[in-house]
Amino acid sequence: KAGVTQTPRYLIKTRGQQVTLSCSPISGHRSVSWYQQTPGQGLQFLFEYFSETQRNKGNFPGRFSGRQFSNSRSEMNVSTLELGDSALYLCASSLTDRAYNEQFFGPGTRLTVL
Amino acid sequence: DQQVKQNSPSLSVQEGRISILNCDYTNSMFDYFLWYKKYPAEGPTFLISISSIKDKNEDGRFTVFLNKSAKHLSLHIVPSQPGDSAVYFCAAVDSGGGADGLTFGKGTHLIIQP
Numbered sequence: 001k002a003g004v005t006q007t008p009r010y011l012i013k014t015r016g017q018q019v020t021l022s023c024s025p026i027s028g029h030r031s032v033s034w035y036q037q038t039p040g041q042g043l044q045f046l047f048e049y050f051s052e053t054q055r056n057k058g059n060f061p062g063r064f065s066g067r068q069f070s071n072s073r074s075e076m077n078v079s080t081l082e083l084g085d086s087a088l089y090l091c092a093s094s095l096t097d098r099a100y101n102e103q104f105f106g107p108g109t110r111l112t113v114l
Numbered sequence: 115d116q117q118v119k120q121n122s123p124s125l126s127v128q129e130g131r132i133s134i135l136n137c138d139y140t141n142s143m144f145d146y147f148l149w150y151k152k153y154p155a156e157g158p159t160f161l162i163s164i165s166s167i168k169d170k171n172e173d174g175r176f177t178v179f180l181n182k183s184a185k186h187l188s189l190h191i192v193p194s195q196p197g198d199s200a201v202y203f204c205a206a207v208d209s210g211g212g213a214d215g216l217t218f219g220k221g222t223h224l225i226i227q228p
Contacts (some may be wrong), residue, residue, distance in 0.1 A: 004157070033215055033216075035215075035216075035218075041220070042203070042218050042219060042220035042221060043158070043203060043205075043216075043218035043221075044218070045215035045216055045217065045218075047215075048215055056215050058215060090157050090158070092157070098207075098209060100146060100148060100163070100205075100207055100209070100216060101148060101160060101163040102160070103160060103216075104157075104159075104160075105150075105157025105158045105159065106157050107155065107156055107157050108157055
């Protein structure tokens, strides 16, 4: 079974731009969660989608948004990029929501904001 | 304020010895705890978890201990092997209705010395 895939793997943007990251979960998984990893803050929860509905949201500004499609693929969007948004963005999928011990992570998208 | 703390950014252990990674939490609503392992350029992979109704969970070389009164958990790896060299993240969740997904610590970089 193919794992979680994230595209692109690397991205360079400038301040003020917007970016869209994509995540394809494991086939059959309906839950997708997004996390931001930075050296200073570690891994922080962004949001979780289940069956196209946002179920949970972390403490991030409204510039961070996401959505999930009917095939469970998910995208996250960051508008008006700031230098501090430079991070590794990870998505994780699971069969059901809150299946924390069955969450599978993708390799991440490394975003650099210049 | 960090709700999950891993106070040792790095830990060096000799091959064959026991590795003990520590984690403290402050939120008494957390009732499920997980450990993830992360290699460079890969997403975290689930290692072991423990529910707050238990004080110990064992899986092969990995054992997690939970001390609820001290709000402390630890991961023991015995014996340590070179392939265990990675960053280990402790995570916690309020499975009963918390809206914040997994809360991660900042990680401990474990280095197994030959």
